[in-house]
Structure formats: structure tokens, C-alpha cells
Amino acid sequence: MEKKTILLVLALLFCCMSIQVHSKYHSENKNGFHYKEKVTNLHFYLFDFLTGKNPSAVEIARPNRPVGAKASTPFGHIYAIDDPLREGPDENSTVIGNARGFYLSTSQSEDLTLLMNVDFGFTKGEFNGSSISVVSRNPVTEPHRELAVVGGRGKFRLARGFAELTTYYLNTTNGDAIIEYNVTVLHY
Template sequence: MKRNMEITKIAMGVLVLLLSAVSARSEYYSKTVPRVQLKEKVTNLHFFLFDILSGKKPSAVEVARSNITIGDQSATPFGSVYAVDDPLREGPDPESKVIGNARGLYVSASQGADLCLAMYIDYGFTTGPFNGSSLSVFSRNPVTERRREVAIVGGRGKFRMARGFAKLKTHYLNVSNGDAIIEYNVTVFHY
């Protein structure tokens, strides 16, 4: 029995040494190569986002609400989280051409009368020269300010490694139901 215990201890020691040798040989990267100098581009985009909370087929729906805002009369009370699939259109008319969609989340992040959203939204383009590409926004959006700015923090496709900003202007806002049409003037730097 004592001999079996000694053999077991030796086997465990050998196993520990083998496992540590395996992990010491593994690598978390493949190869570092010199960066090719890419020419940075600047692209300006102009479109309208339709954020509709009302009707039979809203494009933004509340998926969570804080229990402390029960009875709040605001269309977007503090602590409310919304899932978004808003159409992006060429113009402010609801019949204008759809050029993409904004998909993501926003949360009502202000306890005061100044409606402010914290948003993570991916603006994907489905037509034109940027078809299949998108821009990512992760920013504060002070909705009660008629003109405001949000940060572009990334992108994919033709907007890979994007950074920039979007100037927003409220074109239409229904304060009772939260429906809004927002004009976007975007400046994006990308490769």
C-alpha cells in the first residue's frame, strides 16, 4: 500500500511536469509582421434614422424596465432598455429609399428631464457603395439637445478600423409616444 502511494505521487509529479511543459510551448500569437502603410480615407454620409416606438410594428421595443420607474409618464423612462432595428433612409419622408438599418440597444440613462440615451448600435448599409459594411456607435446621445454628436468607435467591411463622429439633428419627435426621425451627418475615418 505504501509502495502504491509512492508510485501514485511520482506519477502525479511527472504528469504535472508534462502539463507545464505543454503549456510553456503553446503560443497565443502566430507571427508579427510589419504594418503595410495604408492610405486613410475620409467618408461623409448623410441619412435619416426612423426610431418608431408606437404602432403595430415598432422598430424599437422596450425589453427591460427598472422597477423604480413604474408610473413614469415618459415614453422612455430612466432605466428602460430598448432593442432597436431602425430603418436608415435617404430622406426624412417615410417613403424614401431604405439604405440600411440600425440594430442594437439603447438605455434611457438620465434621471432628469433631459432625456439622454446610452447607445450601442451597429449602422449596417444594404445598398450602394457601402453595401455589407457597417459603422459602430457606442456613445451618449443627449436627445433633448436639438443638435448633438455621437462617437463612431469601429466598423466592418469598407469601414474596417473606423473612427469618427456623427452629428445628429432631430427632424421630428413625438414626445408622447417617443417616435423620432433623426438626421445623421457622419464623418468617418477608415482604411
């Protein structure tokens, strides 16, 4: 019996020991994190169209029961988007990227509110190949609103910041909209 107890104690001790493992999977930055933080201001227009021959936003899910207020984007509906980002509010202005992701209509009242999960990818200029990520509540019926920038890639690594939105054009019947974005991004 004593031999079994000693073996059990040794087995438990062996299981509790930590063994240092060296591999190429992980390495520590011995110099520390010494990148200088930058502040970048972006200005562009997002074109979100639910109508036409080639809409940039399409409904991908809806509740299977009647919902509250009649609206172009009623409560519980989810839309996938691939919206062009343009330099100006005119449809002929230069496309500088796209907003891809989805938004969910989250308001049961007539004050349209969306939960947005969108990656704003830039395809022209200094930030070509970089993007910022926005995950935030968007109270669409407010003329001026603010969304959170929660990340980024490329030149916007470790991004954080905010986007101030102003509705340039909104068709409340069909949901088509042009939104002006003024974005302040802190990144490395």
C-alpha cells in the same frame, strides 16, 4: 535531501523557460501596416418608431420600481432597435440600411439622455455589407448633438469618427422620432 533540492531547482528552471511555438494561428505582417487612411462622409435619416403595427424600437427591460419623470422613454428602460436608415426624411425615401442594437434611458431628469450601442449596417450602394458602430451618450433633448463612432466592419474596418445628429421630428408623447445623421468616418 540535496537530491530533492536539485530536482526542485531544475523543475523551477524548466517551468520558467519559454519555448518558441510556430503555428499557423498567428503570423506577423513583415511588410508593416501600409494601408491608406480614408475619410468618408455619410448622410442619412434614422426612423425610430415605438408605436404602430410594426414598431422599430421595443422595450425589453425596465426597473421593477417607480422611476422619476414621466417620459416616453423613462429612466432605466432598455429598448432593442431595428431602425430603418433612409436617404431622406420621408417615409417613402429609399432604405439604405438599418440601425440594430439597443439604447438605455440614463437620465433621471426631464432632459432625456440615452446610452446608445448601435451597429449601422448599410445594405445598398457603395457601402453595402459594411457597417459602423456607435457607442455613445445621446442627449436627445438637445437639437444638435454628437456621438462617437468607435468601430466598423467591411469597408469601414478600424473606423473611428463622429456622428452629428439633428432631430428632424420628435413626438414627445410617444417617442417616435426621425433623426438626421451627418457622419464623418476615418477608416482604411
